[in-house]
Amino acid sequence: MSDVESWLLAGDASVRWQVMRDLTDASSDEVTAERARVASSGQGKRLLDLYADGAWAGGACFPGSDWRPPDGPVGDPDGQPWTATLPTLRLLREFGVDPQDSRVTAAVDGVRTGCRWEYDGSAFFDGEVEPCINGGTVSIGAYFGQNVDRVVQRLLGEQLADGGWNCEAENGSTRSSFHTTICVLEGLLDYERAGGDLEVADARRRGGEYLLQRKLFRRASTGEVADEDWLQFSFPTQWHYDVLRGLDHFRAIGGPPDPRLADAIEQVRSKRQTDGSWLQENTHPGLIHFELEDGDGKPSRWNTLRALRVLRWTDGASA
Template identity: 25%
Template sequence: MIFDTSLELRIKYDKKESLSKSEITSLLKNSKLVQNLTKDINQNPLFLIWKLIALSEIPYSIQLPYTKKIVDLIIKNLGTSEGFSLTGNKENLLPCYNAILIKAFCKLGLQSNKIVKNAVNWIINYQAFHRNFNSDWKEAEILKHGGCLKSTPCYIGLAKSVIALHEYNKFESNKNLQLKLEEGTEYILQHHLFKRQSNGNPITKHILDLYFPENYNITILELLWFISETDKIKDTRVKDSIEYINEKRNKNKMWAVDYVYKSNGYISFDGKAKEGQWISYLINTIQTYYYA
C-alpha cells in the first residue's frame, strides 16, 4: 500500500527509526497532505488552531517555515497570562481549546513556551476532574459554553485537559500535575471512555465517529490513543471501546471515515475515504498495545 509521505514519516517516527535531515526534508516536501495544509494562511483563530493541530501530528513539521508562522500567530493572538484563548483575552479562556493547543505545542517540541506553562497551570488550578468540583475560576464567559465547570463538567473539556497533561507530562512533571492526571484518567475510565454512567449511551454526538486529526469534539480514537500510551490500556473498562472499534473493521482490516468536520482551516487527513490510511494506522497501533 502506498502512503502519503507524511504518514510514512509518522510511522517511521513512531517506530523510533533514525532519519537523516535530508530524509525528513524529502518526506515533508513530497507530502501532498503537507502541501494542502500549507497552501494558504489567515489570522482567523480557528483557522490557526486547526492548522497547528494538523501539523503537530506530522513529525518534524516544526521545521517548516509555515508551521513556525502559525505558532508565532497563535502566541501573538491567542496567548494570555492564563493560557490560550480564542480572543487573546484571558477572560475568554475555554478548557477545550486551551487543552488542544497545549497538546499541539508539546507534540511540536514547544512545551517550554511560557504560554504553554500558563495553560498547564490553568488546568491544574481550575479544571474540574470530577463531579461537584468547585472551581475558583469565576470568569463569566466560561459559563456560556455548555457547562464547562458546572457540577457535571463538560466531558470534552475534561478529557482534552487530561490528554494535554499527559502530553506535557512527557517532558515536565510535578506532584500536582501527576495527581490531576491520575484523577482525570480515572474519570475517563469510569465512563469506559465514551459512555454516560447513567444509561451507557454515548456521552457526546460525535464521540464514536472515526476521523483524524482531532477537532473541537472528543473521539474514541483520541481517547484510545491516549490510553494506549499509559499503563491503563489493559484496564477492563477499555474493552468496550476496543470491541466497538473491532466491529467497524472491514475485510481488508481497514476503517472508514465516519465524519468530516467542517471549519475554517480544518483538513481531514483521510478525506471521506472508505479505507482511511491514517485512522487505520492509528487503530492498528492501538490494538498492538492492547493485545500485546
C-alpha cells in the first residue's frame, strides 16, 4: 500500500470506504462494513445529527431567517448557505451514506413530507425551477429511493439545442452552462442507474457531448480556457463545475475514456504534489456546517481520492 493510500485511509469513514472500493483490493464485505460507519461515526453522523423537523437549517435551499448555526457561523457568511437541505443531502450522497440506514430513511422521509422549496412552496422531491437545483434534486431522489419523475420530465423538456442546460434559459439564454449541465448530467446518471421509469440515456449522452466537444474546459469557438476557476479543484463542488468534477462524471459512466478527455486528464495529472496528494484549491464561499478538511492550499483527501480514481480509470484503459 502506498503512503498516499495510507494517508487517505486515515481520514473519515466517508473517504475510507471509497478508497477501499476504488483504490485497494479490499473485499466487498470489508467495503460494506466500512460504508456502514458513515452514518454512525464521523462527519456523516455529524450531518445527520443536525437534521431537525423535516429539514436541515430550516430550509430546502436557503435557511430560514431565524436559523443560526448551532456552534456559531463557519465559513463565509456573505456566500451561499451550504447548510440547507439540498446541499446537505448532496453531501451525504457524496459521502456514500447507506440510504437504507434507519436514521437516513427517517430523515429523507421527513424531507419528503415536510420540506418545501422557498421559491413556490412545492414539495422537495417535486423540484424547483432552476435546472441546476433540479439536477441535484434528481440525484438525491434517485440515490435515496424517492420518486423524482416529475423533475426528470421537466429537465428533459429544458435541454437546449447545443445539448446542455442553463438556469438562465428562462431569461432568454440559448447557450448552455457547464455549471448547470454537470448538475443535470449527474442527476440523470443517478436516475438511470436507479432504474427510473423515464428514458434519459439519449439526453444524458447529448449533454455529455456538449462537454466533450469543449474538451471539458475550453470554448467551442476559440479553444481557449473558458474559465480559469475550472482548473482549480474543490470539494464539496456544490453547484460549481470544475475539470475534476467533469472527469469523475465520465469515469462513473465507465467504458473507455473518450480521446477528447486527454487535455483535462493532463490538467489533473499536472496538479499532483510530490507527496502524491492533490490540494484543496477553490473553496466556494458560504456558510457550512463544519470544516471537512484543512482549507485551500492544503492537501485534500477528497480531491486526492477523486483524482486517483480518475487516473486509475484512464491509465487502466490505456495499459
